[in-house]
Amino acid sequence: xxxxxxxxxxxxxxxxxxxxxxxxxxxxxxxxxxxxxxxxxxxxxxxxxxxxxxxxxxxxxxxxxxxxxxxxxxxxxxxxxxxxxxxxxxxxxxxxxxxxxxxxxxxxxxxxxxxxxxxxxxxxxxxxxxxxxxxxxxxxxxxxxxxxxxxxxxxxxxxxxxxxxxxxxxxxxxxxxxxxxxxxxxxxxxxxxxxxxxxxxxxxxxxxxxxxxxxxxxxxxxxxxxxxxxxxxxxxxxxxxxxxxx
Amino acid sequence: xxxxxxxxxxxxxxxxxxxxxxxxxxxxxxxxxxxxxxxxxxxxxxxxxxxxxxxxxxxxxxxxxxxxxxxxxxxxxxxxxxxxxxxxxxxxxxxxxxxxxxxxxxxxxxxxxxxxxxxxxxxxxxxxxxxxxxxxxxxxxxxxxxxxxxxxxxxxxxxxxxxxxxxxxxxxxxxxxxxxxxxxxxxxxxxx
Numbered sequence: 001x002x003x004x005x006x007x008x009x010x011x012x013x014x015x016x017x018x019x020x021x022x023x024x025x026x027x028x029x030x031x032x033x034x035x036x037x038x039x040x041x042x043x044x045x046x047x048x049x050x051x052x053x054x055x056x057x058x059x060x061x062x063x064x065x066x067x068x069x070x071x072x073x074x075x076x077x078x079x080x081x082x083x084x085x086x087x088x089x090x091x092x093x094x095x096x097x098x099x100x101x102x103x104x105x106x107x108x109x110x111x112x113x114x115x116x117x118x119x120x121x122x123x124x125x126x127x128x129x130x131x132x133x134x135x136x137x138x139x140x141x142x143x144x145x146x147x148x149x150x151x152x153x154x155x156x157x158x159x160x161x162x163x164x165x166x167x168x169x170x171x172x173x174x175x176x177x178x179x180x181x182x183x184x185x186x187x188x189x190x191x192x193x194x195x196x197x198x199x200x201x202x203x204x205x206x207x208x209x210x211x212x213x214x215x216x217x218x219x220x221x222x223x224x225x226x227x228x229x230x231x232x233x234x235x236x237x238x239x240x241x242x243x244x245x246x
Numbered sequence: 247x248x249x250x251x252x253x254x255x256x257x258x259x260x261x262x263x264x265x266x267x268x269x270x271x272x273x274x275x276x277x278x279x280x281x282x283x284x285x286x287x288x289x290x291x292x293x294x295x296x297x298x299x300x301x302x303x304x305x306x307x308x309x310x311x312x313x314x315x316x317x318x319x320x321x322x323x324x325x326x327x328x329x330x331x332x333x334x335x336x337x338x339x340x341x342x343x344x345x346x347x348x349x350x351x352x353x354x355x356x357x358x359x360x361x362x363x364x365x366x367x368x369x370x371x372x373x374x375x376x377x378x379x380x381x382x383x384x385x386x387x388x389x390x391x392x393x394x395x396x397x398x399x400x401x402x403x404x405x406x407x408x409x410x411x412x413x414x415x416x417x418x419x420x421x422x423x424x425x426x427x428x429x430x431x432x433x434x435x436x437x438x
Contacts, residue, residue, distance in 0.1 A: 005315045010262045042296065070263075073326040074307030077263050090262040090307075092314040092322050127265045131316070166273050181269055185260060188312045189355060196260070198269055 005242035007128045007197075008093040013103040013218075014123035014202075016084040017116045017209070026066050026080050029113045034106060035078075041067035044079060078106060085110045096222060104218070111209040118206045119214075124221040125200040128229070129185060130237055131192045140193050145237040148182050160184075171224050175205030176217075178228060197232055201225045262311040302344040303333045309347065313354050321357075324365050332368060339372065346374035346393040353378060353391040356420040360427070362436035380435035384410065387427075387435050392417055399423075403430045 030041050044067060049060040066081030079086040087103035110116070132140050139159065143149060150163060164183040171178055181198035188194075201221045208214055260268055296304065307326045314322030331337075333345075353376040357366075366378035366389075376391045387401045396417035402410050415426060424432075432438075 004319075007315055009260060009312070010265050012266050070304075072330045073323060074263070074304065074311065074330070075323060075326065088263050088266075090311045092311070092319075125266055127260070127262075127269065129260070164272070181273070188309070189316065189358065196269075198266070200266075 002095055002245045003238075003241035003243070004245060005240075006093055007130050007241060009091050009127045009129045011089040011093050011099055012086060012123065012125040012127075013100075013107075014084065014086045014121075014125065015107060015119050015209075016121040016123075017118065018083070018120050019116070020082045021114045022082070023064055023066070025114055026082070029080060029110055030067060030069065032109050032113070034109050035069065037071060038069040038076075038078065039072055041069045041080075044068050044081060076102065080110065100218060100222075104215075108210065116209045118209055119203070120206060121203055122207055122217065122221070123200055123202040124218065124225055125198070125202075126225060126229070128197040128199070130195045130197060130233075130240065131187060131189070132195070132237075132240065134191055134193055142195065143234075145234055146182065146195060146197070147232055147234060148180075171201070173220060173224065175203055176221060176224060177202055177204055178224065180228065180232070182232070197229070199225050199228050199232075201228070260312075261308040263308065297335065298344060299333055299335055299338050303329060305347060306333075306345060306350055309350055309354065313358070316358050317354075318363050321365055325368070328365075328368050332370065342370065342372040343374040345370050345376060348395055349375045349391050349393045352376075352395045352397060352420050356389065356391055356397055356423055359420055360424050360432070360436060361438055364435065364437045382434045385434050387432070389423070391420070396420070397423060399426075401427075401430060403434075405431065 029035070035041075044065045046063050046065050047060060048063075049058070051058050066079065066084075068077065068079045070077045075090055077088040077090070079088075085107055087106060089099050089102070093099065130145060132145060134140065142160070148165070150160065150165075162184050164181070166179060166181045168177060168179045170176070179198075179200040179202070181196060181200075183196045183198075185194050185196040201224050203217065203221070207217050306329050310322050310325050310329070317325075329345075356378075362380075364380060366380050369377040369379070371377060371390065374393045377388060378391065379386070379388045381387075383404075385401075385403050387399065387403075389397050389399045391397050394417065397420050398415060398417045400412075400414045402412050404410050411430070413430070418426065
C-alpha cells in the first residue's frame with residue numbers, strides 16, 4: 001500500500017559499525033563507478049567548540065568525519081563516515097522497493113571495500129510532516145489527526161501553542177527499538193498547521209552486513225515502522241494523503 | 247487537544263535531507279545539562295564547502311522538496327532538475343543576483359494556487375526573481391515571481407477571433423492569479 005501524497009519529508013537508512021576506516025579508505029569507496037552519478041563529494045567536518053567562562057578559555061577541535069554527496073537534483077544524499085553509512089531519500093518519496101534497493105546496493109560496495117562484517121546498529125527513520133488545512137484560521141484539534149494525546153494539567157484554556165515529545169521504547173521484537181517524535185513544526189505553506197511525526201526504528205544487536213539476515217531485518221524494521229505510523233494516525237489524517245495505490 | 251497555529255513559531259521549517267539531524271540536535275539541546283559556566287557545541291556540516299551558487303541551489307531544492315507532497319506527481323523532481331540546470335556553475339552569470347528564497351516561495355505558492363498540472367519552463371531575470379513560462383502553440387503566458395512575494399504577468403491568448411488578446415499586469419499577490427487568469431481560459435496552459 002502506498003499513499004499518493006505520502007507526508008514523508010525524508011527517509012533514512014543508517015548503518016553503523018565498530019571498526020574505524022581512514023579518510024583514504026573512504027575516498028577509495030567513493031571513487032568506485034557506482035558513486036559516479038553523485039556530485040563531487042564534500043567533506044563532512046565536525047567542529048567542537050568549548051567555552052569555559054570561569055577560566056576565560058576557548059577551545060575548539062576540527063575533525064573530518066567523512067564525506068557527503070548528493071544527486072544533482074538533490075533527491076538522494078549519502079553520507080560516508082569512518083564508522084557509518086547513511087542514505088537519505090528526500091521528498092518526494094517513491095516506494096520502499098526503490099529506496100531499499102538504492103541504499104543497499106551502495107552499501108554493498110561500502111562494506112566490501114571497508115571489510116565491514118557486521119553492523120552494531122541499523123536505523124530506519126522516516127520523518128513525516130502532516131499538513132492540516134486550517135478552516136478560516138480556526139485552530140485544529142490534534143486528537144482528530146493523531147492518536148497520541150497530551151494528558152497534562154488542564155487548569156488552563158485547554159489550548160496547545162507548541163509541543164515536542166520524544167519517546168524511546170523497545171518493540172516486541174528482540175533487539176529492535178524505536179524512537180518516536182511528535183511535535184508541532186513550522187508549516188511551509190500558508191493556511192496549514194503542521195505536525196511532525198518522526199519514526200526511528202533501530203537495532204541494538206549485531207546484524208550481518210549482507211545476506212538474508214540483513215534483508216530480513218530491514219523488512220522487519222519496515223513493517224514495524226509502518227505499523228507505528230498507522231497506529232499514530234486517525235482516518236481523518238489519512239484522508240489528507242490523497243488516497244492509496246495498491 | 248486544541249492546537250493553535252499562532253504563526254509565531256520560533257525556528258525555521260525542517261530541511262528535507264537534514265531534518266533527522268536537526269531533530270536530533272533539537273532534543274540534544276533540550277537534554278543537555280548546562281553545568282556552571284561551561285558550554286560546549288558540536289556541529290557537523292558539509293555545507294561550508296559549497297560555492298554561493300551551490301549553497302543557494304541546495305536551499306532551493308530543499309524548499310521544493312519541502313512542499314513536494316502538495317504538487318502534482320513528478321513536479322518536484324522535474325523542478326529540482328530544472329533549477330540544477332539553470333544554476334549550473336558553468337552556465338550561471340556571476341553578475342546575476344542569486345534566486346531569492348522569497349521569490350521561490352511565491353513561485354511554489356503560485357503553482358499550488360493556480361492548480362496547474364503542467365510544469366512551466368523556468369528562468370530568472372538576474373534580480374532574484376523566478377520566471378515561469380507556459381507555451382501552447384501561439385498561446386503564451388509568463389509569470390514573474392518577485393522577491394516581494396508578488397507576481398506580475400504577460401500573456402498572449404488566441405480565443406475566438408483571429409486577433410490575439412494580450413495583457414500585461416503589474417505585480418499582484420499570488421493569491422489573485424487564478425482569478426485574474428480565469429477570463430483567458432488558462433486550462434490551455436495548465437491542463438486542468
